[in-house]
Amino acid sequence: MPADPAAPAAPAAPAAPAAPAATPAGAAGFAGTPGAHDPEAVSRLRELRAFLLDLDGTLVLGDRRNHGLTPLPGALELVDALHRDGVAVGVLTNGTARPPAAQAAVLRSIGFDLADDAVLTPASSAAEVCVRAGHERVMVLGGDGVSGPLVDAGIEVLPPEGHPKVDAVFVGWFREFGMDHLEAAANAVWDGAAFYSASQSLFFASAEGRAIGTSRAICAVIKDLTGVRPTIVGKPSRHALRTALHRLGVRPRELAVVGDDPELEVPMARRGGAFAVAVNSGTGHAGSFDHLGAARRPHLIVDGVDALLALYRSAG
Numbered sequence: 068m069p070a071d072p073a074a075p076a077a078p079a080a081p082a083a084p085a086a087p088a089a090t091p092a093g094a095a096g097f098a099g100t101p102g103a104h105d106p107e108a109v110s111r112l113r114e115l116r117a118f119l120l121d122l123d124g125t126l127v128l129g130d131r132r133n134h135g136l137t138p139l140p141g142a143l144e145l146v147d148a149l150h151r152d153g154v155a156v157g158v159l160t161n162g163t164a165r166p167p168a169a170q171a172a173v174l175r176s177i178g179f180d181l182a183d184d185a186v187l188t189p190a191s192s193a194a195e196v197c198v199r200a201g202h203e204r205v206m207v208l209g210g211d212g213v214s215g216p217l218v219d220a221g222i223e224v225l226p227p228e229g230h231p232k233v234d235a236v237f238v239g240w241f242r243e244f245g246m247d248h249l250e251a252a253a254n255a256v257w258d259g260a261a262f263y264s265a266s267q268s269l270f271f272a273s274a275e276g277r278a279i280g281t282s283r284a285i286c287a288v289i290k291d292l293t294g295v296r297p298t299i300v301g302k303p304s305r306h307a308l309r310t311a312l313h314r315l316g317v318r319p320r321e322l323a324v325v326g327d328d329p330e331l332e333v334p335m336a337r338r339g340g341a342f343a344v345a346v347n348s349g350t351g352h353a354g355s356f357d358h359l360g361a362a363r364r365p366h367l368i369v370d371g372v373d374a375l376l377a378l379y380r381s382a383g
């Protein structure tokens with residue numbers, strides 16, 4: 068039974084020398100530093116029915132081209148422990164270099180026990196968004212990883228060539244981007260096509276450090292030319308969270324979202340009413356959330372998923 072953090076402070080608390088100061092309302096569980104955790108937040112780990120895990124910087128690190136993925140310490144074991152307990156596991160990356168099923172196969176090849184449909188990308192939520200909006204023809208700036216889920220959803224995908232009539236433009240991982248692609252996409256947006264971006268992240272975490280996100284860079288040029296802002300379908304958008312909740316079959320308060328990027332997973336989780344866990348193994352660091360108000364901080368901050376697994380086990 069965890070200690071009740073709302074109870075009046077006892078005259079002496081010798082067993083908890085590192086206990087944090089009382090947190091403001093809404094900040095329950097935020098301890099401020101890795102290693103000091105609110106018992107109430109730790110105990111909530113066992114009440115959750117699903118975990119949505121970020122990939123780069125949380126479960127794995129790869130190189131600048133997002134290849135050569137290596138599991139981070141505790142990542143394989145965390146997924147296994149959740150499976151054993153009957154907790155649903157999803158992986159949500161903002162990367163669209165590969166279709167979700169191909170990404171799942173890569174993850175299985177390095178030891179993760181993950182089915183094809185456990186992996187979600189911004190293309191997964193783009194497909195949901197486009198179907199809901201009634202988009203039938205979509206110009207895609209990217210490879211199979213960007214177009215695959217749209218094709219699977221029955222949407223006609225067109226390359227960024229010439230001047231076709233399309234309902235939407237969707238930009239993802241596209242290192243091959245050039246002026247002809249830009250012209251085709253800008254013409255489509257000028258003609259009134261909806262404009263979607265997989266991710267507005269400046270960087271993703273790689274083993275070689277920060278690598279530029281292509282969707283952000285490409286969309287910046289299209290936005291500058293057309294004056295139209297893209298709708299983000301990946302993290303931290305509500306579209307991405309909604310797609311994950313559908314796939315995992317849970318409500319927001321039953322879901323933990325775990326990630327390393329202070330701009331992505333924690334904001335998405337807090338805005339959507341999910342349990343937010345920050346890891347310091349990628350883009351963020353221990354002080355990344357210090358400037359935020361209580362309602363925007365993570366419920367837990369840990370050094371990595373190995374530390375999260377230890378807390379999860381300790382809560383059982």
Ligand SMILES: [Mg+2]
Pocket residue numbers: 121122123124125272326327328349350
């Ligand atoms: Mg990440």
